[in-house]
Amino acid sequence: MLASVRAELLKLRKRPAVWVLGGVWLAMLLTFGYLLPYFSSPDSTVGPGASPLAELLPGNLVANTVGGYALFGGALVMILGALVAGSEYGWGSLKTVLTQRPGRLAVFGGTLAALGAILLAVVLVSFAVSAGASATLAAAEGLPIQWPPVADLVQGIAAGWLVLGMWCLFGLLLGTLTRGTALAIGLGLVWALVVENLIRASANALEWLDAVQRVLPGVNAGSVVAALGARGEGDGDGTPGVAAIVSGTQGALTVTALLVVFAAAAAVLVQRRDVL
Amino acid sequence: MTTSIIETQPGQGRQAAVPVVVARGLTKRYRSGVLAVDAVDLQVNRGEVYGFLGPNGAGKTTTMRMLLGLIRPTSGSVTVLGQPPGAPAGLSRIGALVESPGFYPYLSGRDNLRVLARYAGVPDSRVEEVLGVAGLSDRAGDTFARYSLGMKQRLGVASTLLNDPDLLVLDEPTNGLDPAGMADMRRLIARLGAEGRAVLLSSHQLGEVEQVCDRVGVISGGRVIAESTVAELRGQAELVVVATPLADAARAAAALLGESAVQRRGDALRCQIDPARVGELNRALVRAGVDVTELRRDERSLEEVFLAMTTQEVPDVG
Structure with missing residues (x-):
């Protein structure tokens, strides 16, 4: 499978869409995670606002970095997963790959491993960029730089990787299922941005719908990052998609289970379906 | 590549006794009910260039996909190089170009081959060799999206040679090539057969089949309706x-x-x-x-024979 991983990494490394999505994510992180809150902070020396400056400082690095993973970052990597799987069908490259030496599952395993590596890199770079931004703001305000404990950092990185991995595999499954990119991305975004919100909005009124929402990808991803201290939707200007609907542990377990289900379903499709 | 001579056919100088592809009763019926391939028996031997002829929709490509494990047969049995279709041990000795070449448009021709070389477990140095064989060395740095149809076809053929295969499955390999390119391709296919490799070639170019193929199978309506040498087929x-x-x-x-x-x-x-x-x-x-x-x-031309055979059959697949 190592050969498949190397091949997939070469494809991903040279694919412009990967860099575009990564760049968009980092730009969003900086803009909505630091710059806009800073310029609107009542504590900053720049201008009035509502966000407390303390939340942008290095001590709050984990919460401020992972806050966007539940919805915005998740949507972006969902697009990545759909592109990686769906375009193989659209370009006809899957048949070319599957007539090389590795079996179907080895090729699929290579894709998973390579995506895992890319996502880990995205998470690490996100934390590095957040660290740089928060340290810069602290220095600009003349405040002491106090980093979070290493254990919190590791937990945040692991949680971020898990949440992004789940969303990415959701996209990968949709791309495999639809054998294309456009429909997969459309369905994925509608699910993440519309369907889950509608279910959550109605869950208070219907008991059975409350049970349903507790197994949804976005709800559990939001609960995981909320457990890490990210400001949620109930906190005024908190991050959309972040809400402690279930506990952090339950959220992490459910996200892990969903990740496994998405991967297994996609693997079955890749293994069993005809490649036309 | 060295191979032992098992049985030499007069005037051909190639061995033709060791079966590389053996299909018996190969059938594919899609869920829609369309019978694409109907009980096809097929044998391709080592050192043989086997031509697969048939009108559009006759079942040639579906058969090839089944041999490669891309499509599962509804019934029948197949072994390719002694392995079931799609088995890594078999695929490692097969070079295949099925329908239009499928590559990554954002990658250069060279990088596309590097990707496939990694999947196939062959060194990157082999990429430059096959680029040279396909006549693409000068344009190897261009992205695939900018290639002409003929260049895409050449890259597809180059990809089939990466693993120095024992069996080549080539579906319309001269599509989009100019006359010089087609002549080059015919020479390459003939050489590959002469080197002891088996080649399964589907083509609409009957002249091409006449020139390079040792045996020909004619498929129509999903069934093989004739199989023999070109000379025998022409009568x-x-x-x-x-x-x-x-x-x-x-x-x-x-x-x-x-x-x-x-x-x-x-x-x-x-x-x-x-x-x-x-x-x-x-x-x-x-x-x-x-x-x-x-x-x-x-002599009747192969085209006359082909048209006479296939117009008597009514294809039932799209």
């Missing part, structure tokens, strides 16, 4: 005799060759005759006092 050549008086010529020819071997059509005779006996026939005609004005061999 024994007839000798056209134009002479006067024609009645005397017919008697003399029949006396030499037998009544059944001589037919009078219009103002000429058509004789079934061993080419080695043409001179003997000429002398007999002259001795019979006949003025011989024309003696020529008349």
Whole structure:
């Protein structure tokens, strides 16, 4: 499978869409995670606002970095997963790959491993960029730089990787299922941005719908990052998609289970379906 | 690549006894009910270039996909290089180009091959070799999206050679190539066969098939309706005799060759005759006092044979 991983990494490394999505994510992180809150902070020396400056400082690095993973970052990597799987069908490259030496599952395993590596890199770079931004703001305000404990950092990185991995595999499954990119991305975004919100909005009124929402990808991803201290939707200007609907542990377990289900379903499709 | 000579066919210089592809009763019926391939029996031997002929929708590509494990047969059995279709041990010895070349448009031709080389577990140095064989070295740095159809086809053929395969499955490999490219491709395919590899070639270019294939299978409506050498498929050549008086010529020819071997059509005779006996026939005609004005061999072209066969069949697949 190592050969498949190397091949997939070469494809991903040279694919412009990967860099575009990564760049968009980092730009969003900086803009909505630091710059806009800073310029609107009542504590900053720049201008009035509502966000407390303390939340942008290095001590709050984990919460401020992972806050966007539940919805915005998740949507972006969902697009990545759909592109990686769906375009193989659209370009006809899957048949070319599957007539090389590795079996179907080895090729699929290579894709998973390579995506895992890319996502880990995205998470690490996100934390590095957040660290740089928060340290810069602290220095600009003349405040002491106090980093979070290493254990919190590791937990945040692991949680971020898990949440992004789940969303990415959701996209990968949709791309495999639809054998294309456009429909997969459309369905994925509608699910993440519309369907889950509608279910959550109605869950208070219907008991059975409350049970349903507790197994949804976005709800559990939001609960995981909320457990890490990210400001949620109930906190005024908190991050959309972040809400402690279930506990952090339950959220992490459910996200892990969903990740496994998405991967297994996609693997079955890749293994069993005809490649036309 | 070295191979042992098992059995040499006269005039071909290739061994032809070790089966590389064996399909028995291969059938594919899609969920829609369409019967794409219907009980196909197929055998391709080592060192043989096997031509797969058939009209559009006849089932050629579906058969090839089944051999490669891309499509699962509904019924029937297949082994390719002794392995079930799609098994890594078999795929590592197969080079395949099925339908249009499928590559990554954002990658250069070279990087596309590097990706496939990694999947196939062959060193990157092999990429430059096959780029050279395909005549793409000068444009290897261009992205695939900017390639012409012919260049894409060349890259597809290059990809099939990466793992130095024992079996090549080539589906319309000359599509989009200019005449020089087609000639290059024919030479390459002939050379690959001469090197002891088996080649399964589907093509609409009947002239191409005539030139490079040792045996031909004709598929129509999902069924193999004929399989033989090109010469056998075309049938024994007839000798056209134009002479006067024609009645005397017919008697003399029949006396030499037998009544059944001589037919009078219009103002000429058509004789079934061993080419080695043409001179003997000429002398007999002259001795019979006949003025011989024309003696020529008349072979049916593969195209004539193909059209005659396939227009009698009604394809049932799209």
